[in-house]
Amino acid sequence: xxxxxxxxxxxxVIKKYKASAAQAVGTVVIRSAGGASGQMSTSTTTSFxxxxxxxxxxxxxxxxxxxxxxxxxxxEAVFGVLVNPDAVLRARMVTGxxxxxxxEDTVATAVSNGLTVVGGTSVASPxxxxxxxxxxxxxxxxxxxxxxxxxxxxxxxVVPFPYASAVGDKFCYAGVNIGLTGVTLTTDLKDVRADxxxxxxxxxxxxxxxxxxxxxxWVHLVLADNVFKMAT
Amino acid sequence: MSHLLIKxxxxxxxxxxxxxxxxxxxxxxxxxxxxxxxxxxxxITLCPLCTGKFNPGKVGYRKExxxxxxxxxxxxxxVTDPKxxxxxxxxLYSQVRSTAEERRESARRRxxxxxxxxx
Numbered sequence: 580x581x582x583x584x585x586x587x588x589x590x591x592v593i594k595k596y597k598a599s600a601a602q603a604v605g606t607v608v609i610r611s612a613g614g615a616s617g618q619m620s621t622s623t624t625t626s627f628x629x630x631x632x633x634x635x636x637x638x639x640x641x642x643x644x645x646x647x648x649x650x651x652x653x654x655e656a657v658f659g660v661l662v663n664p665d666a667v668l669r670a671r672m673v674t675g676x677x678x679x680x681x682x683e684d685t686v687a688t689a690v691s692n693g694l695t696v697v698g699g700t701s702v703a704s705p706x707x708x709x710x711x712x713x714x715x716x717x718x719x720x721x722x723x724x725x726x727x728x729x730x731x732x733x734x735x736x737v738v739p740f741p742y743a744s745a746v747g748d749k750f751c752y753a754g755v756n757i758g759l760t761g762v763t764l765t766t767d768l769k770d771v772r773a774d775x776x777x778x779x780x781x782x783x784x785x786x787x788x789x790x791x792x793x794x795x796x797w798v799h800l801v802l803a804d805n806v807f808k809m810a811t
Numbered sequence: 812m813s814h815l816l817i818k819x820x821x822x823x824x825x826x827x828x829x830x831x832x833x834x835x836x837x838x839x840x841x842x843x844x845x846x847x848x849x850x851x852x853x854x855i856t857l858c859p860l861c862t863g864k865f866n867p868g869k870v871g872y873r874k875e876x877x878x879x880x881x882x883x884x885x886x887x888x889x890v891t892d893p894k895x896x897x898x899x900x901x902x903l904y905s906q907v908r909s910t911a912e913e914r915r916e917s918a919r920r921r922x923x924x925x926x927x928x929x930x
Contacts, residue, residue, distance in 0.1 A: 581905075591875075591897065593895075637852040791930060795920060
């Protein structure tokens, strides 16, 4: 997960906070729980509750790794955090808990009116309804539409794709869309899973999508439950 | 005029104290503190008065240019300044920053894919 830009076009704010757990660069950090040792802790694949910002530091000390420790004499784990509540974070979309790219599906039944896309795998479970679908090959390559309903392997759209789909055309779909809150992350907390139903998981709201190849599609997110906003 | 150099004896307590965040500590030179942050690959923020004394290329750092200033506590003089420069360790830069140039490259690849009929 990377810092891309600020909604308010203002200036990044960098703070250095004490950790109460191991942290990794490029991940969202959250406020420490009451009674915890430090000021921030690690988010999870499904929760950004009380997020503080994006960790922009590496946990590396001179001569070795800097890890969180409660041992007397050990280095204190302090990390740089970008704390702007309006920071837009750009995350790659992938499939699977440790995925590296979105799994492409293939058109199994040609559709001439462009109102449905019939693939080989289910789009109803997990439910991609309200998510996005886009073609990565064929006449409709690069075209995307919002999914308005799903049934088994069929995704329905309201605004038709401009061309008929043909058997063998490749397409991708993702359970994210503009204005929807909820993403599920990979286990390294850096990428967003496209194969999870919409509005599921950590409270981050989608503000933009870059829909391209299965290996190079991105989502832009704003943290929805940030401790520095007026209400969390 | 002659100067007397007295070697400073570091204690375990003073070494641990020096590792605290929040700018350089009393008795430490600003350059030494920043060098230590650089060795730890930390993000370094320096105010306009201190930034000229830091050579990012020499220690493998990259200056954030898309956002020329940031609000932070200067790692040199410990003053919170709204016009700090931000330096990120080069190897970590691509993990924490998505620049317009990177997004432009992605868009160009998508455009090429559309032109040839597949991504």
